[in-house]
Amino acid sequence: SLTEDIEMALNAQCKMEAEASLKYLAMAAWLDRNGYDYSAGYLYAQAEEEREHFLKIFKYITEVGGTAVTPTPSEVQQEFASLRDVFETALQSEIAVTHSINRIVAKCRELNDYATEEFMMWYVREQREEERNARRVMELFDLIDADSATGKFILDQEIGKVGGTL
Numbered sequence: 711s712l713t714e715d716i717e718m719a720l721n722a723q724c725k726m727e728a729e730a731s732l733k734y735l736a737m738a739a740w741l742d743r744n745g746y747d748y749s750a751g752y753l754y755a756q757a758e759e760e761r762e763h764f765l766k767i768f769k770y771i772t773e774v775g776g777t778a779v780t781p782t783p784s785e786v787q788q789e790f791a792s793l794r795d796v797f798e799t800a801l802q803s804e805i806a807v808t809h810s811i812n813r814i815v816a817k818c819r820e821l822n823d824y825a826t827e828e829f830m831m832w833y834v835r836e837q838r839e840e841e842r843n844a845r846r847v848m849e850l851f852d853l854i855d856a857d858s859a860t861g862k863f864i865l866d867q868e869i870g871k872v873g874g875t876l
């Protein structure tokens with residue numbers, strides 16, 4: 711059964727995933743109202759994915775006899791300076807999630823909670839993929855001139871391809 715330490719860490723991770731979903735939703739809305747339809751589509755989809763990440767942990771806690779606490783999310787950023795700023799923020803937020811997941815795995819090892827460790831491995835793999843995509847988007851900013859209108863138009867489409875929305 712779940713130790714109190716791991717239960718707390720998992721509930722904290724639930725909050726982080728739920729907040730990640732809301733962050734992506736705010737980013738998607740910003741992109742949407744600034745005409746970046748394809749990258750908005752990408753981040754709307756990410757918002758859905760993060761909600762699934764949240765629910766998966768939430769249900770796991772209950773399944774192993776713990777108490778899943780509905781998280782109260784903090785305020786999320788609504789305004790961004792630029793297209794690049796949105797994706798820079800997204801990358802930093804994914805890196806923070808990866809660190810948090812790694813800390814849970816380390817704690818599982820310390821407390822011999824092999825079931826939760828195994829469960830968390832799904833997240834380790836998922837973060838590897840999400841960080842790779844987020845870094846790929848940042849590479850695109852080095853390859854395409856984001857200052858011209860044409861550059862912005864092409865970047866939006868290329869980012870949409872990374873997210874599979876184009």
Ligand code: OFO
Pocket residue numbers: 727730760763804807833836837840
């Ligand atoms: Fe990408 O944050 Fe969930 O795992």
